Amino acid sequence: MSGDGGSGEGADRRSWPLWEVFIRGKRGLNHVHVGSLHAADSEMALRNARDLYTRRNEGVSIWVVPSAAITASSPDEKDPFFAPSGDKVYRHPTFYDIPDNVPHM
Amino acid sequence: MSSDNGVPSDNAYEALSEGGDDVRWAYGTGFADPLEGVDTTVPAGTDAADLTAYCLMLGDDALIMSHRLQQWCADAPELEDEVALANIGLDLLGQARLLLSRAAAAEEAANGTGGRGPADDSDGPPRGEDRYAFFRAEHEFRNVRLAELERGDFGELIARLLVFAGWRLAVLRQLTSSRDPVLAAIAAKGVKEVSYHRDYAAQWLIRLGDGTAFSRERAQAGLAAIWPYVPELFTPHEIERRLAAAGVAADPAGLRGELDDVLAQVLPAATLEVPDLPPRAGVAGRTGRDGVHTEAMGHLLAELQSVARADPEATW
Numbered sequence: 538m539s540g541d542g543g544s545g546e547g548a549d550r551r552s553w554p555l556w557e558v559f560i561r562g563k564r565g566l567n568h569v570h571v572g573s574l575h576a577a578d579s580e581m582a583l584r585n586a587r588d589l590y591t592r593r594n595e596g597v598s599i600w601v602v603p604s605a606a607i608t609a610s611s612p613d614e615k616d617p618f619f620a621p622s623g624d625k626v627y628r629h630p631t632f633y634d635i636p637d638n639v640p641h642m
Numbered sequence: 643m644s645s646d647n648g649v650p651s652d653n654a655y656e657a658l659s660e661g662g663d664d665v666r667w668a669y670g671t672g673f674a675d676p677l678e679g680v681d682t683t684v685p686a687g688t689d690a691a692d693l694t695a696y697c698l699m700l701g702d703d704a705l706i707m708s709h710r711l712q713q714w715c716a717d718a719p720e721l722e723d724e725v726a727l728a729n730i731g732l733d734l735l736g737q738a739r740l741l742l743s744r745a746a747a748a749e750e751a752a753n754g755t756g757g758r759g760p761a762d763d764s765d766g767p768p769r770g771e772d773r774y775a776f777f778r779a780e781h782e783f784r785n786v787r788l789a790e791l792e793r794g795d796f797g798e799l800i801a802r803l804l805v806f807a808g809w810r811l812a813v814l815r816q817l818t819s820s821r822d823p824v825l826a827a828i829a830a831k832g833v834k835e836v837s838y839h840r841d842y843a844a845q846w847l848i849r850l851g852d853g854t855a856f857s858r859e860r861a862q863a864g865l866a867a868i869w870p871y872v873p874e875l876f877t878p879h880e881i882e883r884r885l886a887a888a889g890v891a892a893d894p895a896g897l898r899g900e901l902d903d904v905l906a907q908v909l910p911a912a913t914l915e916v917p918d919l920p921p922r923a924g925v926a927g928r929t930g931r932d933g934v935h936t937e938a939m940g941h942l943l944a945e946l947q948s949v950a951r952a953d954p955e956a957t958w
Contacts (some may be wrong), residue, residue: 553720574722577849584842585722588729 555604556582558589560596568600576601676740676831681823682747688822688890690752694745695784695881696891697825698774699931700813701741702785705775706939707806708734709946713793726842730803733835740828742771747824776950780940781933787922788871790930792938797850797860802868804843804908805901809875811836812900816892825890844908851912862914870922875901879931 553575559568571590576582582601591599610618622628684690711731718724788806793799814836817829850861876898878886885891909916928934950956 575720576722580845581849584845585726587838588726589722592725592729 553577553581556586556601557604557607558582558586559600559602560586560590561598562595563597568598571595573604579603676827677824680827684748684751685821685823685890688888689884690748692881692885693748693822693890694752696885697741697745697748699784699879699882701738701745701774702783703789703806703810704734704741705738705946706783706785706942707789708732708738709942710789710791710793710799710802714799719796727799730839730842733832733839737828737832737835738775739771740831742774744824744828745774746770772950776947777954780935780943783930783933783935783939783943785930785935786871786874787924787930787936787939788868788875790935790939790942791868791871792941794864794867795860797857797862798864798867800843800846800850801861801864803839804847804904805868805872805875807836807840807843808901808904809894809897811840812897813892813894816897820891821889840904844904847908847914848912851909851914858913861912862917865914866917866919869917869919872901873921874924874929874931877929877931882931 554577555573556576556579557573558571560571561568574582574585574589576585579601583599586599586601590596684693708731711727711734714727714731715724718727788802791802794802811833814829814832817825818833820826820829847861850857852858876894878893878895882891882893886893905916924930924932925934
């Protein structure tokens with residue numbers, strides 16, 4: 538934290554890395570992002586997630602992912618990324634008649 | 643489903659709830675009463691006075707240890723661990739409430755009065771769990787001394803929690819087959835909770851012991867601080883022995899092996915040594931289970947009981 542900002546090691550020794558937490562509920566099919574936490578390693582992250590995010594009987598399964606491992610789109614890219622799909626209604630499968638015996642559509 | 647500003651409008655927690663849940667709560671579902679459908683009469687052939695005393699023993703262990711854990715609120719090394727310690731304290735407080743309520747019911751069955759005797763039935767402190775927690779004197783508490791010891795540092799807390807949870811888990815496992823269906827149900831709930839407490843403490847003891855020279859020294863010192871109080875955990879009181887013979891209680895004398903097995907796994911991984919320290923004797927052989935406590939107990943109770951005693955009519 539002193540002068541040698543370039544070493545990379547001393548910079549952040551006092552804080553643990555950030556982890557993103559995903560929880561699958563009792564009825565949920567997929568894991569849902571619920572928040573983040575600090576932990577020294579993945580085992581601790583899993584236990585901290587249990588203590589922070591499943592206190593009210595929410596979950597049956599937990600994933601933890603290092604926040605640094607996530608690549609996110611930026612707000613600056615919003616228009617080129619998402620606007621082009623805004624007027625392409627034909628991409629929705631609403632022009633088909635779905636037979637009665639096809640579930641989960 | 644996205645609104646125009648690109649922010650998803652659906653709540654991430656919606657997928658976590660179950661149908662038919664109370665809609666006031668965003669999440670958190672399927673809560674169950676651990677005593678639902680359990681026969682609460684004192685089983686035939688069980689001495690109700692003994693059962694009262696035994697429930698106080700187990701309940702006081704949980705209550706006093708919970709208080710020590712609560713003292714870490716706003717004082718833990720990391721926010722995440724603060725929540726973890728509060729969770730563990732709340733688990734134990736929940737066990738204490740069930741056990742003290744069971745003690746009140748057994749006391750009522752023992753003297754047929756409602757627990758406080760007919761003479762002073764009209765006013766005074768409330769009955770049941772609160773009366774036991776807030777209006778008993780120090781010598782009436784039956785908890786082991788390990789639970790009440792003065793709060794140390796994080797190393798001491800972790801060492802104490804590992805031994806306490808390892809011992810309590812062994813006791814509760816036995817109690818799941820108790821002849822008292824209420825004790826069995828409380829134990830069945832507690833086993834899952836205390837298994838996690840033991841796991842949490844074991845993980846941390848390994849991190850501290852196998853960490854830096856300083857953390858190892860603190861962990862070893864923490865073990866040394868609590869070690870003289872370990873033999874007391876496995877020394878049965880005569881009430882425990884009597885009730886164990888009747889199939890109601892767990893006899894702690896036979897449970898030392900389970901804790902030793904845990905320590906034999908955790909301590910080497912943590913590069914810590916088993917302390918070589920003699921047991922801390924009680925007074926004329928009497929210890930926590932007899933109501934004979936350490937100096938720390940009076941201070942703890944003063945804090946624990948002050949609000950309820952200042953305003954005995956208060957409700958919460």
